[in-house]
Amino acid sequence: QVQLGESGGGLVQTGGSLRLSCAASGRTSSTIAMGWFRQAPGKEREFVAAISWNGGTTIYADSVKGRYTISRDNAKNTVYLQMNSLKPEDAAAYYCAACQRTSDCAGGIVRSWGQGTQVTVSS
Numbered sequence: 001q002v003q004l005g006e007s008g009g010g011l012v013q014t015g016g017s018l019r020l021s022c023a024a025s026g027r028t029s030s031t032i033a034m035g036w037f038r039q040a041p042g043k044e045r046e047f048v049a050a051i052s053w054n055g056g057t058t059i060y061a062d063s064v065k066g067r068y069t070i071s072r073d074n075a076k077n078t079v080y081l082q083m084n085s086l087k088p089e090d091a092a093a094y095y096c097a098a099c100q101r102t103s104d105c106a107g108g109i110v111r112s113w114g115q116g117t118q119v120t121v122s123s
Helices: 102-106
Strands: 003-007 010-013 018-025 033-039 046-051 058-060 068-073 078-083 092-099 117-122
Touching (some): 018 033, 033 068, 033 078, 033 102, 046 068, 046 078, 046 102, 058 068, 058 102
Antiparallel strands (some): 003 018, 033 046, 068 078, 092 117
């Protein structure tokens, strides 16, 4: 079992940037794919981005392509989500996820979830 803990959420103005972090712990934390999801009030949780265990493959939702960048540092067991050009519609609770592979993350097949971190975007 992989344990995940997110940080870095907060309030930002439209057009601003934030970087989320997800610290992973557990025996296989450096050998699994990791992803980010988000859930806005009244909406279903949606896939945002995923990265393979070695960082060689990344996948993004169309809504964030070109604005968000997912990366990982296996030496620190940490995954990052750099969010630029933020829009009000990006506001949500962001969740870190551990998956067997990036395609699993994209398909919502998640092994472990973090507790979430809130991102608020003011217009």
